[in-house]
Amino acid sequence: MSSTIELEHRAYWAIKKFESRHGSSRRKEILLHELEEFRYHAYENAKMYKERTKRIHDRRIQSRDFEPRQLVLLYNSRLKIFGGKLKSKWSGPFEVVRVTAHGAVELKKPNSDETFLVNGQRVKHYYREATNCERSSIDLEEA
Structure with a gap:
C-alpha cells in the first residue's frame, strides 16, 4: 500500500509541476501581451500629448513677418x-x-x-x- 501512495504522490507532483510549467508559460504569454498592449497605449498617449502641446505652443507664437520701413x-x-x-x-x-x-x-x-x-x-x-x-x-x- 505504501508504494501505491508514493506512486500517487509522485504522479500528483509530476502533474502539478507540468501544469505549473505550462500554466506559468501561458501566464507569461498573457503578461507579455498585456505589456505590449500597455506599451502601445502609452506610446499613443505620448503621441497625442505631444501633438496637443505643439498645437498650444504654435497658437501662442506671434508672427514675425517684417516689412521695410517698419x-x-x-x-x-x-x-x-x-x-x-x-x-x-x-x-x-x-x-x-x-x-x-x-x-x-x-x-x-x-x-x-x-x-x-x-x-x-x-x-x-x-x-x-x-x-x-x-x-x-x-x-x-x-x-
Whole structure:
C-alpha cells in the first residue's frame, strides 16, 4: 500500500509541476501581451500629448513677418549678464531696411544712415501706444 501512495504522490507532483510549467508559460504569454498592449497605449498617449502641446505652443507664437520701413525693437542679450529689474532688455526702435530670405533683418537707427544685420529672432514688432497726455489731479481730503 505504501508504494501505491508514493506512486500517487509522485504522479500528483509530476502533474502539478507540468501544469505549473505550462500554466506559468501561458501566464507569461498573457503578461507579455498585456505589456505590449500597455506599451502601445502609452506610446499613443505620448503621441497625442505631444501633438496637443505643439498645437498650444504654435497658437501662442506671434508672427514675425517684417516689412521695410517698419519699426522694431532689438533684444540686447548683453544686459542679461547684469541683473536688475529696471533695465530693459529691448532697445530701439529701429527701422527695418530689408529682410533676407534666411530670416536675417537689416536695421538702421531712425536718425542715421548706418545699417546692421541681426538675426530675425532677436527682433520684435514695436507698437506705439496712443497715450493720453492729459493729467488729472485728485484732491485727498483729510478724514
